[in-house]
Amino acid sequence: xxxxxxxxxxxxxxxxxxxxxxxxxxxxxxxxxxxxxxxxxxxxxxxxxxxxxxxxxxxxxxxxxxxxxxxxxxxxxxxxxxxxxxxxxxxxxxxxxxxxxxxxxxxxxxxxxxxxxxxxxxxxxxxxxxxxxxxxxxxxxxxxxxxxxxxxxxxxxxxxxxxxxxxxxxxxxxxxxxxxxxxxxxxxxxxxxxxxxxxxxxxxxxxxxxxxxxxxxxxxxxxxxxxxxxxxxxxxxxxxxxxxxxxxxxxxxxxxxxxxxxxxxxxxxxxxxxxxxxxxxxxxxxxxxxxxxxxx
Numbered sequence: 001x002x003x004x005x006x007x008x009x010x011x012x013x014x015x016x017x018x019x020x021x022x023x024x025x026x027x028x029x030x031x032x033x034x035x036x037x038x039x040x041x042x043x044x045x046x047x048x049x050x051x052x053x054x055x056x057x058x059x060x061x062x063x064x065x066x067x068x069x070x071x072x073x074x075x076x077x078x079x080x081x082x083x084x085x086x087x088x089x090x091x092x093x094x095x096x097x098x099x100x101x102x103x104x105x106x107x108x109x110x111x112x113x114x115x116x117x118x119x120x121x122x123x124x125x126x127x128x129x130x131x132x133x134x135x136x137x138x139x140x141x142x143x144x145x146x147x148x149x150x151x152x153x154x155x156x157x158x159x160x161x162x163x164x165x166x167x168x169x170x171x172x173x174x175x176x177x178x179x180x181x182x183x184x185x186x187x188x189x190x191x192x193x194x195x196x197x198x199x200x201x202x203x204x205x206x207x208x209x210x211x212x213x214x215x216x217x218x219x220x221x222x223x224x225x226x227x228x229x230x231x232x233x234x235x236x237x238x239x240x241x242x243x244x245x246x247x248x249x250x251x252x253x254x255x256x257x258x259x260x261x262x263x264x265x266x267x268x269x270x271x272x273x274x275x276x277x278x279x280x281x282x283x284x285x286x287x288x289x290x291x292x293x294x295x296x
Contacts, residue, residue, distance in 0.1 A: 002075070003020075013285065024073035028057070028124055035273070038066065042057070042058055042291040067097045073103055077107045078102045078105070079106075082110070083106070086100055090117070146206050148242065158232070158235060197239075213239060260278055263277060264282070
């Protein structure tokens with residue numbers, strides 16, 4: 001796995017002159033930061049209760065004691081001696097939690113010993129088909145939009161005592177030539193009907209289909225100006241508009257789309273963690289001269 005891990009680090013973090021084991025440890029630091037959002041440091045020395053300082057591959061937590069991670073970029077299973085050696089450090093440093101990650105797997109004895117000593121085991125490697133099983137690989141997003149099929153049908157409202165006086169223009173009170181209409185509103189402001197209609201149309205619920213209708217009141221008398229007929233007093237209007245729904249766009253998103261590539265898979269043997277990490281996630285990070293992880 002060494003060459004593959006080096007390539008993952010070089011293309012996502014930095015093409016640095018580091019040992020392959022250091023690159024694996026730093027990749028582990030990135031993925032555990034993405035899991036915990038905690039301060040993460042690579043290659044730190046911590047003093048245990050014995051007074052001896054121990055080299056720790058990855059330390060997570062503001063006190064540098066919360067979570068210790070031992071990394072093994074092996075091309076074979078991690079055996080009992082490696083887990084037992086790590087437990088000696090854990091016992092001396094007494095962190096809140098301890099993890100060991102590797103690329104291949106663990107021997108039966110190593111798993112049994114780790115479970116007995118409270119060390120959590122996990123695999124951290126480039127994704128294989130089994131890691132992706134059950135995960136969403138591609139998502140088709142379809143967005144539908146609603147829009148009017150044409151201008152609204154308007155029926156103007158007048159007071160009962162003025163209705164008789166408007167007998168000669170009643171037929172035009174249902175005019176749909178909305179661009180030709182202007183109104184002087186009760187507050188004295190003048191507006192074109194199109195400006196008045198747009199917020200009403202915008203309030204029609206998305207997904208509405210077929211004939212939609214409603215009523216708009218002015219809260220007093222407005223003066224409607226119809227070309228060729230002069231002004232007439234109106235108190236509001238009833239409206240009807242035919243709405244139709246159409247497919248605005250289709251978008252497919254997922255791994256392999258838009259440059260999104262699954263680079264690392266992490267899953268713990270106890271089944272509590274199963275995550276895929278992409279190139280876009282890892283490209284957000286690098287390390288300073290002290291080994292501290294930072295966003296770029």
